[in-house]
Amino acid sequence: MSRDGFLHVELRHGAYADSVTLLQVSRAVQDLDGVLAAQVAMATGLNIEVLTEMGFEVPGEATTNDLVVALRLADATTLDDALGGVDRALLEANKRDDGPSEVAPPRTTASALRRAPDGLVLVSVPGASAFVEAMDALDAGNDVMVFSDNVPLEQELVLKGTAEQRHLLVMGPDCGTAVVGGLGLGFANTVSPGPVGIVAASGTGCQQLLALLDHAGVGVTSALGVGGRDLSTDVRGISTREAMRRLDADAEVELIVIVSKPPDADVATRLRDYAASLGTPVQLALLGPGQPDLTAAAEAVLAGLGHERPVWPVTPATSSDTRRESRNGWLRGLFVGGTLCDEAMLIATEQLGPVRSNIPLSPDLALGSDLSADTHTMVDFGDDALTTGRAHPMIDPTLRLDHLARALAADDTAAVLLDVVLGHGAEPDPSAALAPVIAKARQPVVVTVVGTAADPQGLERQVGALAEAGAEVHLSNAGATRRAIEHVTDGAIR
Amino acid sequence: MTTPTHIVSAGAGLFADSVAAQAVEVTRVDWHPPMPGTEADLATVAADPLRRDANAHALAAMVGVTAHLVDVAPASEVLGLEKGQFLHAGPPIGWDRASGPLRGGLMAGAALEGLVERPEDAVALFESGTGVEFEPCHHRGTVGPMAGVVTPSMWMFVLEDLETGARTHCSLNEGLGKVLRYGAYSPEVLTRLAWMRDVLGPLLQTAVRTVRDDSGPVDVTGILTQMLQMGDEAHNRNRAGTLMLLRDLSPAMVTSGADPTDVAESLRFVGGNDHFFLSLAMPACKLALDAARGTEGSTMVVAMARNGTDFGIQVAGTGDEWFTGPAQVADGLFLGDYGPEDANPDIGDSAITETAGIGGFAMATAPAIVRLVGGSVPDALATSRRMHEITLGENPRWTIPVLEFQGVPSGIDVTRVCRTGILPQINTGMAGKQAGVGQVGAGLVNPPAEIFPAALARLAELSRARG
């Protein structure tokens, strides 16, 4: 990385903006004349690392409540203009076309609910403050979705205990995806209304199901997220039960499916008992070693509704340049979806042996912070540790693209497996940045594009662009994984 | 589940954008990180099972109080105040830390009670500390404007909540210019105080008792309700309230049997003092807030008070504890040649009006005050709206016409202050630093921010102790 130019680093105490806003600001500033590189971010540990990598020196007294403005300029004379540009960009980003500007917007969820008492609340503030906003919702008698992660367990227990008493629903914490009566919240896909109701302890697991069912022409009324910890022995499924109750009461829902990692035996029994007490049939898709994968779960749902099992679509690489040869080496999985990464890992472990990961199947298979190893690896770029103070990879692909380029350049990479998740909240054109990188690959690249026909990014267009770049594109993550494994085993034989 | 008709989004604007793109109404919370270091305590208090109902109870208790003027009597009688005992505005303080105006007020009080020949002699007395005791007005069910000095022979308004029998008190307002409450102790101050003790007090007592016994005690809360619709905000502007009080009491004053010259003098005195009603507005607010004191688990502020050196708050769920920090100098307009260097830090119990939701909180209803404190009308509207962000609710009896008759923001919530960083807005007169100078200006002032995290920490501690 170039170290030329004039460097400027400043801290702004008390200034705050969310990571997505700051991403837009950084990009806007980077486009200014005389600015070689720019990064405007909150001074979290991860961001400081990135800044240091870029050659900036961040003052030691910076705390996570400080905003860092780091600029690399062609020369010092453009500094004032550049800083002016930063201020303008921050102002622009915070402007919202909300209506009459005389009335200031509410500053807390409680205040907002006084203006809009029927609102379903969506909380995505930093984890340390999410509990307080969510309690505002419950205190007002409203359901709440907590997208925020890093919420302590004891706070989750208070939230859900309170919700249980008041017959309210807490979706989360760490709930990335929900569809409520057709309205997508968080990272969600545009689905047709239909007979299926989903309860999901995982966001991208839910999204995979939505995509597969959509392709099969089966609609979904609601997909309620419950957060990754709801079926743990501590929480014991409080939100899962309430979600099931709501779906059971919905006349349009003919089949309920629950997606989660396998809970412990006791919690699972309780879950099955409760499911049996409902009028609506319930299927359990409890992913784990030896269990059916998400695609098999989708097939079970279709069967349960009397539908035929479709052939899941695969779009072969359409680029006609040098065929990608399998070679001896490792499988590199780079994911934005945690459950998709998990699913791939389970399948790969069965067929290839141990896989290292930042979300390993067992602690001894953990990856170091450099995320590399001399064995098969699968990385979840959406994991908490890789998203402190930065936007989720479905919004900001830079970190994954970086690692992708490195993986493709490495001689010991046999095949690369990727997921691209479409829908609300995700970046508007993921294939635009991915395709050029994939086009340079000398190894087979297999991509799962998780999306529905009506998603804003245009499913067909995304699939086409990636296939053009030389990737083989699947709708089924399980299918894509098996294909990638084939390439690896082919390469090993060769 | 049916499609939501409205989403409230707190956090990344991106998700609110997605909802809007799906043709569903979305309200965005303009979220900022809370005051540094408060996250953990905020979570503890938010998780307290007592909090929600305690706050609802505290707010309802406060809003439900009607204050009636039942008597006027010397402090020695109604407060049991003895010679050598002095009440003062704000949290507890001693002579050594007291500012100019408070010292001046104490000196005048000492002379008034005959503890010393001349006020100047009182300095040595207070420095020695022998035979003198200080106590906050609040500790004796009382509130005092500016220096707020109360001595045994001073006559006090007595307000009562007829339902519970609870009472609060406040001394009679001396008027403007060189007065004890601004720390003046010249002979004219003492002369006036003596007249108030010998003539005004007893006359008002007769009138108040007559009205009370004949047709029921004056409804002070009711007068406040009307005042707010007439351009008063009850802290810096009490003109309409004063005139309404006069209307209620003057017939009884005339028929009291007192010397007509005295009656005329008294009527002129009250009528000519636009701030006279402040001495009723303040204890009416205290009476209402006192109803919420001691509500376990409640995070509602029940008192804001300054002694000219410190600014202190008391909270419903933390008993009699004071949480204090340095009193600030107000920001506003100065009279004559005075400037910021002449101003004393914030002083007086009159912030009890803001604590109850009027004064600076109802600024939108008193545009005249807005100019006085150096603001603009849009500023005033914005302030009233902003105070809604840090209060538990509204007072439906006290409404602001220009804000579509929305009730005044009531029940300052310690947690909301810490979450938003918005500090209560107080309209205040500024006293001269030097004792006796009098009023040097008027402006806007806030409490020091740090007292709210301190109160929050204590609330969190108590919550944890309850397990």
Add this chain to the structure above:
Amino acid sequence: MYLDVGGWCVGVVDQHAIQVPCALGTRTGDLGELGAGPAYIADGVLHLSGVPLVIGRLRRVQVPALRINPARRPDPVIPLDTETVGRLVGAGDGLTPRGDDVLCGWLAMHRAVGAATPLIDEAVRMRMQGTTLLSATLLDCALHGEVLPQFAAYVGALGTPLQPEAERELLAVGHSTGSGLLEGAQWAVAELCASVGEPA
């Protein structure tokens, strides 16, 4: 506002307008202004005055399923026949003539109970040209069981304590649209009870 897209009517309606099942619903933008300029479709997206109306969400327009209680004593009723269809299509004024509304209500109610009506369907299809584009499209929607939210609510409320209010809400739709739909729906229910109540 209503557009002719390939021979069918596609509506663009704001939150205060009737939420016909063939329309895009929006909460933002001044539709009056948007309608002033050109309309075209590019990449599957409708553009009005250059503003793309990207679809973010798919609403449920399907009439809910309903079971007719076979034990109900049938009231005597003259069943709808193809000749009457001819008289109803296009009968009345306005964008959606009342006769069409009655037919829509009748058809949608049959879809709700899952009863096929091939003869009537064919008669309607043959006559659709004889009415406004919007009304013809709404007839086609009704043939598929796609309805207004107030109609869906009414069907869902039948036989429950919510029925009277749902009926009132339906009647309040438009000038005569609501009452036309209701009449058609009630006609269909009477017919269906009569046919189901007959001994096998």
